[in-house]
Amino acid sequence: MTGFLEARPRVGYYYTGRTSGAQIIEKIKKLTVKDFQAIPVVVDRSSSVYDAIVTMFLEDVGTLFVVDQNSILTGVLSRKDLLRASIGNKDLHTLPVDIIMTRMPNITICYKDDTIHSVAKSLIEKQIDAVPVVRESEHGLEVIGRFTKTNFTRAIVDIMNNDMF
Numbered sequence: 001m002t003g004f005l006e007a008r009p010r011v012g013y014y015y016t017g018r019t020s021g022a023q024i025i026e027k028i029k030k031l032t033v034k035d036f037q038a039i040p041v042v043v044d045r046s047s048s049v050y051d052a053i054v055t056m057f058l059e060d061v062g063t064l065f066v067v068d069q070n071s072i073l074t075g076v077l078s079r080k081d082l083l084r085a086s087i088g089n090k091d092l093h094t095l096p097v098d099i100i101m102t103r104m105p106n107i108t109i110c111y112k113d114d115t116i117h118s119v120a121k122s123l124i125e126k127q128i129d130a131v132p133v134v135r136e137s138e139h140g141l142e143v144i145g146r147f148t149k150t151n152f153t154r155a156i157v158d159i160m161n162n163d164m165f
């Protein structure tokens with residue numbers, strides 16, 4: 001029990017209040033997306049690649065989600081998707097994002113009650129930076145959040161700062 005109990009003269013043994021490494025790991029594994037997710041930045045599927053690039057700069061994000069008129073997820077745009085589309089002579093004002101995006105059903109998603117541990121594993125396995133947080137609606141998957149590598153890093157920093165436990 002090294003570290004958990006300490007002794008003081010005339011007091012005896014007392015509990016130090018420290019949490020074991022195993023307990024901390026169990027707590028981290030229970031953390032869920034809803035407490036760390038960010039606001040999603042979306043563009044309409046009829047937007048031009050030019051408008052998507054401007055949105056990415058103005059909103060200061062690395063991933064945009066593409067939605068239809070009912071806010072239903074239809075695609076994902078990363079920085080490199082937009083860079084790739086910008087190389088060459090295409091007119092970015094007339095090129096719709098719909099042509100270049102990664103589209104459903106090939107999008108990795110998560111739900112607000114998923115653990116950040118499971119979502120972080122998908123980010124690594126799929127080699128992507130972000131996933132949309134979705135909820136099921138009558139039309140399809142509605143985008144309600146964004147969970148990124150930065151959000152996971154923030155969760156770990158919060159834990160190290162002892163904000164969580």
Ligand code: ADP
Nearest residue numbers: 076078079080102106107108127128129130131
């Ligand atoms: P970048 O391409 O800027 O390095 P990512 O690693 O996030 O950024 O994206 C790599 C590729 O994976 C891109 O083609 C992108 O459209 C796609 N992608 C990004 N996020 C997702 C996701 N949640 N689901 C499926 N594909 C995605």
